[in-house]
Amino acid sequence: MKLFAGSQSKNLAESISKLLNLPLAQYELVKFGDSELKPVIKEDVRGEDCIIIASTSNPVNDSYMEFFLLVDVLKRSAANKIIAVMPYFGYARQNQQHMPGEPVSARVMVKFIQAVGVDELITIDLHEEQLTGFFDIPIIHLSVLPLLAQTMAGELSRHSREGGNPVLVLSPDQGGVERTRTFREALANELNRHSREGGNP
Incomplete structure (x- = not known):
């Protein structure tokens, strides 16, 4: 099993790492001049179950892109299973259309999460419980x-x-x-x- 920490969740991931007695897996987040991101994993994940602890908090869009690209590289590196722990689920408040012309952004994020290859999601106190119904993958919705x-x-x-x-x-x-x-x-x-x-x- 490999445990990865997104940029917005380093402290939480370190605490969980200590509790599980499981060292954090290493990856480098390369940032280009035009603000593109590229996570480069530094470990062999073939056949491993990988847990990514990644809040998609401010800056939300960068946090999501880092997360999506990290999931993609883990899948491409033959990880067995990817479990996302997302304490803060960015765009969750945009879970319905209030006026014509608005997107349902939460549903779009769910589609992206599933499309990149996340197998299970654990999240905390979503804006509304109905958001769990958007998922086709197993989701654990915890409350603090x-x-x-x-x-x-x-x-x-x-x-x-x-x-x-x-x-x-x-x-x-x-x-x-x-x-x-x-x-x-x-x-x-x-x-x-x-x-x-x-x-x-």
């Missing part, structure tokens, strides 16, 4: 909301004990309402647990 709620509950308990104002949990748009509801419920459960364990918050 329970973990975030657990972390926030401790902070909010202290905030409340110190006389802080009530806290609102809001969604920035309609697409985030379900995630906001999930987070609010998880947070309420954690705050109730804190209240039982340490007195009223």
Whole structure:
């Protein structure tokens, strides 16, 4: 098994590498004067399962191109299977057409991901759950909301004990309402647990 890190995910990939006791596989990202990219792998991946940890965050387009080209070179080098771990899925918010003339960019990214040869995708807290239905390959859609709620509950308990104002949990748009509801419920459960364990918050 080989573990690769995209440029936007080096720290996360290094942490995962330590947890798995699996060194990061090496590749060089060549950047040309006209801004073209060329990943050059430095290891033999023939017959190997390859995991690429690659957030497609800012700069989104460069992140995607690096990812697509890395997948392509791994496929061309006879990798057995390619699993993409994409904590941030760029273009996920463009998952439907709001007005005539707009693309459904999230669906286009899904087509590209599948076309270059990704076998499985793991991602976190997509803008909307329906995006998972765009895929023909296996996808694991994880949520960090329970973990975030657990972390926030401790902070909010202290905030409340110190006389802080009530806290609102809001969604920035309609697409985030379900995630906001999930987070609010998880947070309420954690705050109730804190209240039982340490007195009223």
